[in-house]
Each structure stands twice: as C-alpha cells, then as structure tokens.
Amino acid sequence: xxxxxxxxxxxxxxxxxxxxxxxxxxxxxxxxxxxxxxxxxxxxxxxxxxxxxxxxxxxxxxxxxxxxxxxxxxxxxxxxxxxxxxxxxxxxxxxxxxxxxxxxxxxxxxxxxxxxxxxxxxxxxxxxxxxxxxxxxxxxxxxxxxxxxxxxxxxxxxxxxxxxxxxxxxxxxxxxxxxxxxxxxxxxxxxxxxxxxxxxxxxxxxxxxxxxxxxxxxxxxxxxxxxxxxxxxxxxxxxxxxxxxxxxxxxxxxxxxxxxxxxxxxxxxxxxxxxxxxxxxxxxxxxxxxxxxxxxxxxxxxxxxxxxxxxxxxxxxxxxxxxxxxxxxxxxxxxxxxxxxxxxxxxxxxxxxxxxxxxxxxxxxxxxxxxxxxxxxxxxxxxxxxxxxxxxxxxxxxxxxxxxxxxxxxxxxxxxxxxxxxxxxxxxxxxxxxxxxxxxxxxxxxxxxxxxxxxxxxx
Amino acid sequence: xxxxxxxxxxxxxxxxxxxxxxxxxxxxxxxxxxxxxxxxxxxxxxxxxxxxxxxxxxxxxxxxxxxxxxxxxxxxxxxxxxxxxxxxxxxxxxxxxxxxxxxxxxxxxxxxxxxxxxxxxxxxxxxxxxxxxxxxxxxxxxxxxxxxxxxxxxxxxxxxxxxxxxxxxxxxxxxxxxxxxxxxxxxxxxxxxxxxxxxxxxxxxxxxxxxxxxxxxxxxxxxxxxxxxxxxxxxxxxxxxxxxxxxxxxxxxxxxxxxxxxxxxxxxxxxxxxxxxxxxxxxxxxxxxxxxxxxxxxxxxxxxxxxxxxxx
Numbered sequence: 001x002x003x004x005x006x007x008x009x010x011x012x013x014x015x016x017x018x019x020x021x022x023x024x025x026x027x028x029x030x031x032x033x034x035x036x037x038x039x040x041x042x043x044x045x046x047x048x049x050x051x052x053x054x055x056x057x058x059x060x061x062x063x064x065x066x067x068x069x070x071x072x073x074x075x076x077x078x079x080x081x082x083x084x085x086x087x088x089x090x091x092x093x094x095x096x097x098x099x100x101x102x103x104x105x106x107x108x109x110x111x112x113x114x115x116x117x118x119x120x121x122x123x124x125x126x127x128x129x130x131x132x133x134x135x136x137x138x139x140x141x142x143x144x145x146x147x148x149x150x151x152x153x154x155x156x157x158x159x160x161x162x163x164x165x166x167x168x169x170x171x172x173x174x175x176x177x178x179x180x181x182x183x184x185x186x187x188x189x190x191x192x193x194x195x196x197x198x199x200x201x202x203x204x205x206x207x208x209x210x211x212x213x214x215x216x217x218x219x220x221x222x223x224x225x226x227x228x229x230x231x232x233x234x235x236x237x238x239x240x241x242x243x244x245x246x247x248x249x250x251x252x253x254x255x256x257x258x259x260x261x262x263x264x265x266x267x268x269x270x271x272x273x274x275x276x277x278x279x280x281x282x283x284x285x286x287x288x289x290x291x292x293x294x295x296x297x298x299x300x301x302x303x304x305x306x307x308x309x310x311x312x313x314x315x316x317x318x319x320x321x322x323x324x325x326x327x328x329x330x331x332x333x334x335x336x337x338x339x340x341x342x343x344x345x346x347x348x349x350x351x352x353x354x355x356x357x358x359x360x361x362x363x364x365x366x367x368x369x370x371x372x373x374x375x376x377x378x379x380x381x382x383x384x385x386x387x388x389x390x391x392x393x394x395x396x397x398x399x400x401x402x403x404x405x406x407x408x409x410x411x412x413x414x415x416x417x418x419x420x421x422x423x424x425x426x427x428x429x430x431x432x433x434x435x436x437x438x439x440x441x442x443x444x445x446x447x448x449x450x451x452x453x454x455x456x457x458x459x
Numbered sequence: 460x461x462x463x464x465x466x467x468x469x470x471x472x473x474x475x476x477x478x479x480x481x482x483x484x485x486x487x488x489x490x491x492x493x494x495x496x497x498x499x500x501x502x503x504x505x506x507x508x509x510x511x512x513x514x515x516x517x518x519x520x521x522x523x524x525x526x527x528x529x530x531x532x533x534x535x536x537x538x539x540x541x542x543x544x545x546x547x548x549x550x551x552x553x554x555x556x557x558x559x560x561x562x563x564x565x566x567x568x569x570x571x572x573x574x575x576x577x578x579x580x581x582x583x584x585x586x587x588x589x590x591x592x593x594x595x596x597x598x599x600x601x602x603x604x605x606x607x608x609x610x611x612x613x614x615x616x617x618x619x620x621x622x623x624x625x626x627x628x629x630x631x632x633x634x635x636x637x638x639x640x641x642x643x644x645x646x647x648x649x650x651x652x653x654x655x656x657x658x659x660x661x662x663x664x665x666x667x668x669x670x671x672x673x674x675x676x677x678x679x680x681x682x683x684x685x686x687x688x689x690x691x692x693x694x695x696x697x698x699x700x701x702x703x704x705x706x707x708x709x710x711x712x713x714x715x716x717x718x719x720x721x722x723x724x725x726x727x728x729x730x731x732x733x734x735x736x737x738x739x740x741x742x743x744x745x746x747x748x749x750x751x752x753x754x755x756x757x758x759x760x761x762x763x764x765x766x767x768x769x770x771x
Contacts, residue, residue: 028483042490050497057500059679059702060661067675070666130661130676130703133513137641137660144517144642144658152640152664214634214760215670291603367672368595368625369604 015412019178026404027397033250038396041389048386051379052127060130062379068372069363071128073380076355077387078124080235082206083228083354085117085162087236089199090266091259096192102258108406109247110240111170112398114199118163120391127383151209158202165195170402177405179412203228210362218295218362221284223277228354230274235350237263237270238323238343243399245340253403264332264339271324271346278320278353294369299361306364308373313357319349517642518655518695529657530694537699543688547698550716552648558710558765559650559737560721561747562624565771567731569594569615569622576726577626580711581697582689584681591675591708592626592723624731626723627652627673627708628756628764635665635674635707644705650737650765651710653695659704666705670760674707710734737765 030038055062065072091110095103126132137143138156147153169191176183207225214220241263247253285296297303302310326332326342365371376384404410466478511532521529530547537545574590583589595607599619607623616622633652636644643659646652666674680702692698693713700706711721715734719725724732735744747753751769 029479042493046493046497049494050500053498053500057503059677061679063678065678067666067672070663070676125662128662130663130705131659131701133508134641134658134660137517137643137658146640146642149637150640150664152638152662156640209664213638213668214762215668215757291605294605362667365605367670368609369607370609370672 015179016175018412019175022178022410023174023401026401026410030400034396034400038393041393041396044389045386045393048383048389051382051386055127055379055383056132062377064374064377064380066372066374068366068370069360069374071359071363072374073356073376073384074124074128076359077384078121078128079206079228079358080351080355081117081121081124081391082159082203083232083350084236084239085114085121086199086203086229086232087234088114088117088166088240089196090233090237090263090270091240092192092196092199094262094266096189097196100259100262102256103262105406106244106255106259108170108173108402109243109399110236111166111195112402113236113240113243113395114166114195115163115170115398116391116395118159118166119394120387121159122163123387123390124384127387151205151212154205155202155209158198158205162195162198162202165191165198169195170398174402174405177408178410180408200229203232210358215367216362217292219358221281223281227274227277227281230270230277231350231354233270234267234274234323234346235354237267238346241339242343242347243395245336247399247403251399251403253407260339261333264327267327267346268332271320271327274350275320275324294365295361298364298371299357303365303371306371306373308375309357309360309364312352316349316352316357319345320353323349512657515657517658526694533694533698537688541683541688541699542685543683543690545688545690545692545698547692547694548713549694550713552651553716554648555736555738557650557737558629558715559735559744559748560629560710560766561733561744561751561753562766562768563729563731563733563771564621564623564768566729567594567622567624568729569596569611569617569620570728571615572726572728573624573723573732576722577708579687580689580714580722582681582683582692582699584677584679585684585687586682589675589681591673592624593672595623595625596620597623623768625671625673625756626766628671628762628766629708629710631763631765632761634668634670634760634762638664638668640664644707647695647712649712649716651712652707653709653712654704654706655695656698656700656704656706661703661705663705670757670762671764674705676705677702 063072088110091103091107094100095107095110126135129135138145138153140147145153145156147157169188172188173183204225207228210216210219211221211224241260244255244260248255282296282300285293294303298306299309299313301307323342323346326338326345329338331338332342360374364373467475468478468481469475470481509532511529515529516525526549530549533547534545537543571594574592574594577583577592578588578590581591593609595604595609596611596615596617597604597607597620599621609625629646629650629652631650633646636646636652640662641658641660644652644654644665661676663676666676677700681699683699688699689697691713693709696709696711696713711719711723715721721732721734724734733744733747735742737744737748739745747769748767751771753767753769755764755767
C-alpha cells in the first residue's frame, strides 16, 4: 500500500528537482524586453566584476580610499542596502501579523527583495575586504570568530541568518504552491515571526557597528539605530511600491491598489519620524557646537574650503523633504505619478543620507583633526554598479519565478506513467487531517489554497 | 507556447533541440566566457599566493614546527620578491615587563628623525614614505589638533611652535582589538598590540575604531630596494607586510624584547624619548610618571594609552 501510494504520488525526490528545473526554465524565458533588461544588467555586472578583479590584483590602491577615509562607497552602499533588506518587513508585518489579505497576496515581493538586498550587502562587504582570499577566517568554527565582542561578527550572524530565513520562507511557499498544496503554517509562520524581529536586528546591529566606536563622535549617537530603522522603513517600502508599479505596467501582473496604498500610509508615518530624528540630530550637533560637531559642519557646510559632501547632503535633504510632502498629499493615494516620484526621491535621498552622508563624515576630519577628503573613483563606481546590477538580476529572476507560481499558472504535473497508476487513491501514510496533502493534485483544477495566491490578481 | 519554441534546429551529438533552448545555451556559454574574461586579472595572483599561505592558521594556533616552516617560506618570498636575505624571528614577551613610552615635549624640536628611523627600521613602503610616527607642529597655546600640521617640510624648530609626535599608544584598553572580527589583532602580555599580517582580512574596522589614527592599511604591496630592506625582522613586527592588511607600531618588539631600545628612540637627537618597563618602580619611565607633568591624548575616551607626554 505504501509503495503504491508512493507510486501514485511521486515523492519530493521527483518533484523537487522538477521544481528547480522549472524555476530555471521560467527564469530564462521571457519577452524581448526581459532579455534586453537581463543583458544590460549582465553587462554592467561584468564591468563590475572586472573592476573588482583589477582591484584584487593591484591592491586597494586603485580605489580612492585612504588611511584617513578608510571606508567609502562600498560600506556606504552596504549600510543602505541593509536598510532596504530590513524594509521588506513592512509588507510582512501587515501581511502576517495583521492578516491584511491584499498584502498577504503580494508579501513575497517583499521577502524576495530582502534576499536580493542581503546578497548585495554580502557582496559590498566582500569587495571592501583587502584580503578576500581569507574570507574563511570569518566562518565560525573554521576561522576565529571574535564573538560576541566584535559587532562585525554579530552582523555576520544576523545578515546570513536573515538571508537563510527568507530563503526558507520563499523557497517553502513557492515549492508547496508549485505542488498545488496548501502551505502548512507550522513550516513557515514561525519563521515569518522570527524574520520580523530579525529584520529589526539586522539594521540595529549594523548601526551598532558605527555607534559603538568611541573615537568617532559623528556616529556615537544613541539615535543612530532608530534613525537607521526609520529610514529603512521609508526606503524599503518605496522600492517595493516602485517594483509593484513596474510589475503592473511591464510585467502585466494584476496587483490591486490596496497594498500600495497601505505602504504609502506606512511611509507617511516613517518619513516623518525619519525627518524628526534628523532634526533632533541636527539640533544636537549645531546648537552648542564644539569639537564633536565638526563632522556635521563639514558635511552640511564644508570646512575651510573642503566641501566635497555639501552638494550630496543638500540634494538628499531636498529630495527627502519633497518626498515627504508628496507622500502626505491626498493625491498620493490615487496618483501613480505622484507616488512614483515620491518613491524615487525618497530612495535616492536616503541612499545619499544613509550612505555617503553617513560613512564619509565619520572620517572627516580625521581623529587627529586632519582634513583629508574622499570622493569615490571610477573603480569604486564600477564595482558598486556591478553589485547593484547583480542584485537587480537576482530580484528580477526571483520575481519571474515566484509570480507565475503564486498565481497558480505554474503547477507540478506528475509524470504520466505514475499518474496513470491508481491516481485517486489517497495515500495511507498521510494523516487524515492533512487536508492539503489529501487533495488530489492530478485534478485539472488547482486544489483549494489558503488566502494567498491569486486573489487580488484576476487573470 | 510561442512560435520560437516549436522551431527546432539540428545539432551534432545533441540532435534536435528547440531553437529557444539552443539560444539559451548559447547565451549561457557566452555569459560564462565573458565572466571568465572579466575576472581574468585575478590570474595575475597565481604564483603569488601559495596554498600554504591560503591555508595558514592563526598565529596562536601554530606549533613551533609550523612557525619554522612559515618563517622559512616568508624568508624565501622576501628573497624572491625583494632580493633581500632576511631573518624572521619571533621573540616572546618577557614575563614581568609592561612597556611604556614617554615623550618630553619640552625638548622635542620636530626634527623628524624618529619618523625616518621608523620608516627604515620597519620596512615601510618607500613610495608613500610611510611611517608609524607622525609629528604635529602645534602653535603654542593649544592642544587642539585642528591647529596642528603633520605635513610641514620647513626647518625646525619654529618660533611659537611646539612639536607633538604621535604613534600607536598601545592602549591598555584597546578599542581596535575589540572590533576585529577574526582576532587578527590582540594585546600581548607586555602590553604591545600586534597584528598577525597573515590572518588579517583587511576589513579596516580597527582603523575606524582607533581614536588616534595609529593604524595603517597596505593599500598596495610595499616597494623597498633590496639594499634598504632591514633583514632583522620579527613575525609580529617589522617583516615586510603583504598587500591588503592592516599594520601598526609594535614598539619595535623585535628589538625591545631583546633588550634594545626602539628605533625611534635610538634615532632621536634630543633625548625626548624615554622607553621602559612600567612594572619596574626603579625605571626611568616610572620616575617620569611620578615627577613630571604628564598627560595622555583623549584621556576621556578611556582607552588608557601607555604612551605618555610630559613637560619638564
């Protein structure tokens, strides 16, 4: 009987490789526009890979970093992308905690963004290493892991943990949907709950990397972690809104306005919290002044003729203010154009503010008050653009696989010779309560599913 | 299914395949080839990066046997790359010794001999004129480095100026050691903070953590003419560093642990520098700490430097 059942219902040994194979096919099939987009990203990623290879071969002298400004564009991008990864949780919280149905249907867009963003974070750290060949020294058990003293080891744990959590959640949901089954809550809901707390932890730990440095007054602020979180919860949702607009317009995916409106409402709050914290920081820096304020003075107004960051930060401030006003307009609930502009401005503004605008002034002036400025050079821009292109490739491919599966357009079909053999006999080794697995997957119609999936996306 | 899926082409070995599959396979091959070409500069590292070096364990996990082999390899590399016959040793901290340094700002005149001596002793890169020591020319009346200048080239001493040499303070509570994710830097029994140049991954978190700008990163491989290489080398101190790792002042432990003075002290023509054992109540440095007007930089940070400044 058990053997028969197995024949009737091919095991995961058959269906999982099939799932992976179909994923590969879906990831590489598409319109001309898709191929053009992927080719463009590949080209940029290759330019980045080449620049990085040169940097490894010649030493980091090919970057513009110095002993005075020893972290630059790479760590700036890293810091910002941690925020984007954490920002995906703003879909997960309404989707799972508040059981918002429309959000639940599209929440995987946020979870996949977290995966792509974390991969980018790991790459940005890797390209910043002087000795990438010694990467294994960071692996617990293999190298020497200075845990729990070094905050960087905490970051290794939380970032990789967040990546694994999201890979599991997305992988499980997609595979089960592909099989046409109903996902079992115990296999993903606990992980989703952990991932919500974990999302907060990745940006908190990343802020502690900086705020734990007593010799760097620009970063040594209790407000840094909350500031990171507030801006993450603007930048992440902004990117997700843009993604959904693009999916609707170019991908032909039907997404209702409700999840987008909910994200706009979330941003309406977080954008103001972020600006409030910025004001608080600026007041503390500038009201009394003093030696510790020189970094902020350099950042916003320049210092004795050194003003490389002044145009950057004022662009960021203006972008953030305009974005905040646009998000707060009533039109933000209706107009795709208003929201799109607001999202782009907020994303770029925060990329500057929580990237270059946060990292570089921490080093300028130096700990001994020397003025050595930093502007990234071509190599650094090429490597960074390459990582962005690679991250977008991952995100594109992930969405390409996930959306047809979640919409029920892509289903596992058992191999013919097996399906012919007692197709309608329920397996004996399954508990009768397992309603999802008892549903016959060889039916023409997809079996009943939980609330996720198609609803809100009429064909 | 689109039209292109139905079209097939005939290939040797594989037989009939759909046109789309063939195109995808072609694209993937092209992509892989392009990637290989893009990262081809890495091939230049072959021959410069041995398997032994890649697999080498942390200093504290090495047996005497391992160390002998590693030192020999490093000596061979110095011969190969720099044409110099060097000897690498590994003197241990002396029990009952905790090193301290004191600099007399009343007599330092900013001549820079210490910087130059450090540059030569420690096999620093010649092209960048690297040194663990920098001397700040400060206007009398302030200790704010904002008014200081470490890049002066004029004759010294100047009227209205005093001179403040800065190097690693070998803090008792070193912030740089805490932050290192791989324990590549640590404090030895005699208080000296060292770096295992073969374990450092080059993340530069320690540079961000140091409040005194004491750490240097090897942005490229150091260049030193063969005849200028100092052959008397310590594994944890002045051996020629590889590219991509952090380094710092080590109180010349390859000298001081053998009873000699640091190179910067030996070179100083003014007698401003006093080096000794903080645990020995009779030492000169203890007398200075007891009797002079002593201060340390940024005392409020709590790093507790063991390099002190004093005035007569």
